[in-house]
Amino acid sequence: MTCDNKHMEEDVWGGSDDELDTKQRDKEWNKMEDRYMDEGYREGISFGKESHLQSGFDEGYTVGVVYGREYGRLRAFANQTLSLLAGNDNGADNGLVERARNLVGSVGRVGAQQILPKDIEAIEHAREHEQAEQAATHKSKISFNEELGGERGRQRDIDHITAELDRLGEAVDGRVLxxxxxxxxxxxVTESATLRPLLDSL
Incomplete structure (x- = not known):
């Protein structure tokens, strides 16, 4: 075999054996590196999510238990007050019974979103999503909402989200409520002789 033939043979087969081994090793190394980087990235994201979820749960649980316990006590005392007033055979004052019923109704209508502290971070996050949604719908010519309800349908959705965010932002402070x-x-309790013994428990 002449030098030209040997050179042509190397070109046809892509190079010498050493070059092929080096290319193969590099290719396998890159593939392995990519795979482990991807796995490490996924594990890092999973760990980050878990740690944030746990800390968020711990914080929410601590706040929720305090407010929940107090709300439970309030509800129990309000119901006990109504029960004692309504069951009083000594001619309970109808005005007090009605006020107790109203109080029990007011306490019963209180929801968690009214007594728990506002999550400012969640409200801001929702506003960011709303703004991003508005920007995205302005960029596209036809959005999903426009296909379903036209411009008015999209505007109704945006108005609804904006009103809900405003309502959340202006919610009554739970402590005040x-x-x-x-x-x-x-x-x-102070206006009824029957209920005065409860004052020490309140």
């Missing part, structure tokens, strides 16, 4: 209900209960 609970304190007001406790005050009403204490006033009710």
């Amino acid at each position: 609970l304190d007001g209900l406790w005050m009403e209960l204490r006033l009710l």
Whole structure:
């Protein structure tokens, strides 16, 4: 075999054996490196999510238990007050019974979103998504909402989201709401001789 033939043979087969081995090793190394980087990235994201979820749960649980326990006590005392007033055979004052019913109704209508502290971070996050959604719908010529309800349908959705975010942002402070209900209960208890023994428990 002449030099030209040997050179042509190397070109046809892609190079010498050493070059092929080096290329193969590099290719396998890159593939393995990519695979482990991907796995490490996924594990890092999973770990990050888990740690944030756990800390968020711990924080929410701590706050929720405090407010939940207090709300449970308030509800129990309000119901006990109504029960004692309504079951009083000594001619309970109908005005006090009605006030107790109203208090029980008011306490019963209180929802978690009203007594728990506002999650400012979640509200801001929702606003960011709303703004991103508005920007995205302005960029596209036809959005999903426009296909379903036209421009008015999309605007209704945006108005609804905006109103809901505003309502969340202006929610009554839970502490103020609970304190007001406790005050009403204490006033009710002090006005009835039957209920005065409960004052020490409140």
